[in-house]
Amino acid sequence: MTFQEYLLKTIIVANEELEILDEMSKKENWSKIEIRAVKNSMQVIVENSIGKAKRILKYFNCPVVPQKGSDAFEFMYDMGLIEDEVFSTMKSAIGLRNAMIHDYMNFNDEILKNVVTLKKYSEIISFLKSDIEYSSIQLKRIENFFLN
Numbered sequence: 033m034t035f036q037e038y039l040l041k042t043i044i045v046a047n048e049e050l051e052i053l054d055e056m057s058k059k060e061n062w063s064k065i066e067i068r069a070v071k072n073s074m075q076v077i078v079e080n081s082i083g084k085a086k087r088i089l090k091y092f093n094c095p096v097v098p099q100k101g102s103d104a105f106e107f108m109y110d111m112g113l114i115e116d117e118v119f120s121t122m123k124s125a126i127g128l129r130n131a132m133i134h135d136y137m138n139f140n141d142e143i144l145k146n147v148v149t150l151k152k153y154s155e156i157i158s159f160l161k162s163d164i165e166y167s168s169i170q171l172k173r174i175e176n177f178f179l180n
Contacts, residue, residue, distance in 0.1 A: 035091045046160035049073040057148050077156050078129040092174040102126050111173040121155040
């Protein structure tokens with residue numbers, strides 16, 4: 033899959049998950065199946081965002097492509113590719129995803145309901161749908177990251 037095909041697929045998946053999350057944001061009481069659907073949608077958009085961040089770094093020849101998702105966004109932030117709000121949102125989203133996956137026995141579904149009701153996933157969707165347009169200075173920052 034080419035980089036452009038990947039970006040297009042990212043948008044398609046984001047739109048599919050957005051439809052589910054927007055529908056669920058309007059509901060007050062969720063069934064167990066709906067909770068699982070929302071958890072899955074949130075996991076998909078966070079994983080999709082991590083994948084996009086890593087692919088961007090790799091595509092633009094970053095000498096170090098991180099293994100951890102949170103590191104990918106930290107790199108992008110340090111390079112000036114994303115703003116404070118996106119960085120903060122993605123760090124929080126990755127933490128939420130980690131809690132849902134790794135601490136599922138203790139995970140509080142009310143946190144998830146709050147995130148969805150307040151549509152806090154919107155910034156993640158915006159990142160997934162955003163065009164990749166970087167200045168020559170930003171491209172140099174990517175290529176020279178950690179080489180200074």
